[in-house]
Amino acid sequence: MNQVYDISMTLTRRACGAWPIVGAVxxxxxxxxxxxxxxxxxxxxxxxxxxxxIAGAVRxxxxxxxxxRARIIASSPALAQPRVTLSxxxxxxxxxxxxxxxxxLTAVRTGYATQTFGERRGTASGGVTVTDGQAVAGIDFALxxxxxxxxRILDEDGTxxxxxxxxxxxxxxxxxxxxxxxxxSARTDDRGEFRVFGLPPGQYYVSASDPAxxxxxxxxxxxxxxxxxFPGVSAADEARAVAVGDGELPRVEFRxxxxxxxxxxxxxxxxxxxxxxxxxxxxxxxxxxxxxxxPPEDVWIDPGGAFTFGHVPxxxxxxxxxxxxxxxxxxxxxxxxxxxxxRSVDNVQMTLRPGATLDGEVTxxxxxxxxxxxxxxxxxxxxxxxxxxxxxxxTGTVQADGRFVLRGLMSxxxxxxxxxxxxxxxxxxxxxxxxxxxxxxIEVVEGQxxxxxxxxxxxxxSEVSGRVxxxxxxxxxxxxxxxxxxxQFWLRTHRRMRMTRTDAEGRFSVRGLPExxxxxxxxxxxxxxxxxxxxxxxxxxxxxxxxxxxxxxARVALELPLLAVLPGGPVQTR
Numbered sequence: 001m002n003q004v005y006d007i008s009m010t011l012t013r014r015a016c017g018a019w020p021i022v023g024a025v026x027x028x029x030x031x032x033x034x035x036x037x038x039x040x041x042x043x044x045x046x047x048x049x050x051x052x053x054i055a056g057a058v059r060x061x062x063x064x065x066x067x068x069r070a071r072i073i074a075s076s077p078a079l080a081q082p083r084v085t086l087s088x089x090x091x092x093x094x095x096x097x098x099x100x101x102x103x104x105l106t107a108v109r110t111g112y113a114t115q116t117f118g119e120r121r122g123t124a125s126g127g128v129t130v131t132d133g134q135a136v137a138g139i140d141f142a143l144x145x146x147x148x149x150x151x152r153i154l155d156e157d158g159t160x161x162x163x164x165x166x167x168x169x170x171x172x173x174x175x176x177x178x179x180x181x182x183x184x185s186a187r188t189d190d191r192g193e194f195r196v197f198g199l200p201p202g203q204y205y206v207s208a209s210d211p212a213x214x215x216x217x218x219x220x221x222x223x224x225x226x227x228x229x230f231p232g233v234s235a236a237d238e239a240r241a242v243a244v245g246d247g248e249l250p251r252v253e254f255r256x257x258x259x260x261x262x263x264x265x266x267x268x269x270x271x272x273x274x275x276x277x278x279x280x281x282x283x284x285x286x287x288x289x290x291x292x293x294x295p296p297e298d299v300w301i302d303p304g305g306a307f308t309f310g311h312v313p314x315x316x317x318x319x320x321x322x323x324x325x326x327x328x329x330x331x332x333x334x335x336x337x338x339x340x341x342x343r344s345v346d347n348v349q350m351t352l353r354p355g356a357t358l359d360g361e362v363t364x365x366x367x368x369x370x371x372x373x374x375x376x377x378x379x380x381x382x383x384x385x386x387x388x389x390x391x392x393x394x395t396g397t398v399q400a401d402g403r404f405v406l407r408g409l410m411s412x413x414x415x416x417x418x419x420x421x422x423x424x425x426x427x428x429x430x431x432x433x434x435x436x437x438x439x440x441x442i443e444v445v446e447g448q449x450x451x452x453x454x455x456x457x458x459x460x461x462s463e464v465s466g467r468v469x470x471x472x473x474x475x476x477x478x479x480x481x482x483x484x485x486x487x488q489f490w491l492r493t494h495r496r497m498r499m500t501r502t503d504a505e506g507r508f509s510v511r512g513l514p515e516x517x518x519x520x521x522x523x524x525x526x527x528x529x530x531x532x533x534x535x536x537x538x539x540x541x542x543x544x545x546x547x548x549x550x551x552x553x554a555r556v557a558l559e560l561p562l563l564a565v566l567p568g569g570p571v572q573t574r
Contacts, residue, residue, distance in 0.1 A: 052130035055094040056139035058087040058107055066091025067143055070109040076101045076127075102127040105139055112143035113200035114184075118477075147244045148197035151252040153188050153208045160192030161256050165211055167227075168196045168204040168242075172527070180205060180236075203241045206230040208256055225260055226313035234259040234342070235314040237285060259342040261311040266348025268305040268321045270332055279323035279352075281307045286316035286337070312340050322410075323352045331355055331408030333446070355408040356444040358382065360453030362402045362418065365428055370459035373422050380404045380455065382414040385441050385491045386532070409448075415441045415493040418455060426512035427495065428458040438495060439514070462549050465509040466558030467502075468522040474506025475562050478522045481530075482510050482547060483537055485517045492532035499531060515551055519544035522560040 058070040068086075072093045075082040078101025087093040087107075104127050105117040117128060117139055130136050153164045165187055169180040183204065188194045196206075207227040214224065229239035232254035242250050268279055281301060301307040305323070319336040332352035338345055362380065364372055380396040396406045398418075416430045416437055430437040431454040444450070464482055468475040483489075484496040491497065498510045502522070521544045530536050543563060547556055 049132050050097040050099045051133045052098040052100060053094060053096040053135045054098065054103065054105065054128060054130060054139055055092070055135070055137045056105075056141065057091045058093065058109070058141045058143060059091050060112075061142040061144045064142075067109055067112070067141075070107050070112075070141070070143070072141075073106045073108065074098070074103045075106075076103040078102075098130060100130060100132045100134075102129045104128075107141040107143060109143060111146060113146040113198050115141050115143055115200075117141065144200045146198040147201060147249070148195055148199060149204065149206060149242055149244060149250055149252065150193070150195045151206070151254075152192045153194065154192055154253070154255045156255055156257060158255065160188075160190070161208075161210070162188055162190045162192060163211060164188040164192070164194070164208045164256060165214075166194045166196060166206065166208045168199055168206055170202060170204055199244050201245050203243050205236075205239045206242055206252055207239075208254070210256060210258065213258060224311060225258060228254065228257045230254050232257070235316070237315050259314050261313055262340050262342055263308060263310050263344040263346070264312050264317075264319070264338070264340065264348065265306070265308040265344075265346050266319075266336075266350060268307065268323060268334065268350045268352055270323060270325045271351050271353045272325065274325035276303075276305050276323045276352075277325055277327060279305060279321065281319060281321045281350075283309050283312070283317050283319055286318055314341050315339075319348065319350065320410075321350050321352060330357070331410075333408070333410040335410075353446045355410050355446060356448035356450060358406040358409060358442075358444075358450040358453060360404060360432070360451075360455060362398050362404065362455045362457060365456050365458040365460075367458060367460040368424075370424060372459075373420070373425055373457075375402050376400050377420050379419045380406060381417050381419055382406055382409055382442070383417070383493050384410075385413040385415050385493060409444045411445050413441055413443050415491065415495075416453070416455065417493065417495070418457060421457060424459050424461040424511055425457050426461045428456045428460075430455050439489065441491075441494075458552075460552045461512040462515075462552055462554040462556075463509060463511045464513060464518075464520065464547060464549070464556045464558065465507070466560060467506045468508065468560045468562060469506060470562040475502055475522070475524075476504055476506060478502045478506070478524050478562060479526045480508045480510070480520065480522045480560065481526060482513065482518050482520045485519060485541075487534070487537075490532055490534055490537055494532075497531055499526075499528060513549055515549050515554070518547040518549065520547050520558060520560060521545070521563050523563040 054074065058067045058072070059065060060067055066089070068089045068091060070087040072085050072087065072095065073082050074095050078099045083095050083098070085093050085095050107115050128136060128139055149168055153161045153166060155161045165185060167182045167185045170183045172179055172181050184196045184198050186194045186196045207229050209225070209227040226234055228234055229236055230242065230252045231240050233239060234257045242252060244250060264283065268276070268281060270276060279301070299309055316339050317337070319338070321334045323332050325332070333355050334350040334352045336348055336350050338348070362375060362378060366372060375398045378398040380398060395408070396404050398404045418427050427438055432442070432450060432452070468478045468480065478501065480500050480502060482498045489496045496514060496516065496518070498513065500508050500510055502508045519541055521540055526536070540563070545558060545560060547558065549556065
């Protein structure tokens with residue numbers, strides 16, 4: 001499944017009416033042609049030196065016993081084919097004669113969950129990089145006993161469906177957004193039965209698809225039908241998660257639906273009737289507690305503002321549009337919410353209207369004689385409270401005298417933040433119309449003029465620091481999440497919501513949290529995309545460590561255990 005979150009289309013017109021992207025393509029083609037005609041240096045037929053090696057051990061996460069005959073697979077662009085070796089009776093393995101490059105190392109053993117080195121449940125692996133002649137050791141695996149999801153897939157008429165492709169999907173953070181990737185797959189037998197195995201404990205979404213409808217040709221081109229999600233829904237945002245624990249075998253059953261993708265089309269227009277100089281339109285999934293909808297790949301927009309999203313799978317969406325009618329002028333915005341259920345949605349008319357304006361100044365409140373930041377190096381931003389950046393105004397640079405202007409804020413709830421602050425400087429307060437908005441954020445409406453905001457920054461900052469241990473040993477690169485007890489602050493961009501990672505000694509530090517009561521956890525199973533996820537924060541609060549920050553100069557030291565977070569399912573501490 002191709003997991004994409006924001007599909008955007010952008011147009012920018014020159015005075016002559018031409019589109020720069022066309023010129024860019026032509027220039028690139030001409031440059032390539034010229035390069036083809038120039039004499040080329042001879043290509044070496046020799047292969048790159050293969051003198052590096054990677055070694056480590058495979059053990060069971062339960063009991064630390066060695067795991068023999070595990071398949072260790074090394075894949076890399078530096079290799080024509082992946083390399084495979086087996087772990088010995090002592091669990092150790094080594095792969096030699098490797099060319100320099102970055103490698104993905106995966107351990108596979110029947111009865112255990114497949115594991116990729118460096119991969120956390122919330123994020124992808126960064127790989128293992130080796131140089132010529134380098135011997136990298138300590139690439140160890142602690143395999144978890146694998147569990148499974150079993151069940152039966154039925155056709156729309158209720159009869160068993162043979163040959164359906166069934167996938168167990170897990171949520172992962174990709175560039176700050178939650179997406180779904182396959183963890184394991186299987187096919188149904190003649191009874192419609194399936195068993196997806198080798199799953200670590202966690203929470204999964206189960207999908208099923210008819211391979212005959214994966215890529216279908218029609219008179220209008222290729223069509224890709226969306227899968228069906230448990231408990232039998234075609235819209236991913238209505239899917240229900242399945243919790244898998246140690247030794248458990250949950251069973252699911254649902255009917256396969258054949259719902260074709262649809263087309264969404266319309267036009268964006270300026271409210272004053274002027275032609276658009278530039279514009280952008282994105283189609284994003286509506287915020288839900290279910291699986292994330294996968295937006296389409298087939299997108300198109302023309303200079304007149306007409307747009308089309310093709311092959312849109314079922315789900316709830318929001319279309320957001322932005323445009324300009326004057327060069328370097330204020331941005332205009334519009335939104336449109338819709339539900340797609342296999343039928344095309346055409347003639348969507350979106351009228352772009354002016355956004356809000358916020359101006360003010362940034363002032364200094366030094367208390368520890370720390371070197372003050374250069375104000376002109378800072379930028380005031382107002383992202384959406386949910387973390388979305390489409391409506392984030394491309395203004396807000398702070399002037400030498402501390403003044404700033406944010407032009408073109410889209411209607412909705414925003415958080416005020418200051419980028420570029422050096423440690424230990426933090427935002428102390430955001431005063432506007434007699435209220436401090438540093439915690440509350442701000443709700444804006446189209447055309448609103450918000451004047452005289454006063455943002456105070458200070459070098460007086462609290463610090464929460466400590467170490468993360470697992471069985472007495474420091475844990476490297478574990479995520480440490482510190483978040484407020486009060487749910488009203490559970491927003492991705494809120495200043496009370498912080499995440500960092502441990503260093504080579506398992507240490508971490510979080511600075512600048514305001515006075516209040518917090519919870520802290522450490523885990524390899526969460527990532528940046530989990531910030532503000534209410535169902536996760538609620539699921540782990542009973543096992544988190546309480547943290548009390550009594551004032552702006554508070555210093556809190558913690559020893560955190562490693563936590564295996566399984567939202568909605570089993571949670572284990574070590």
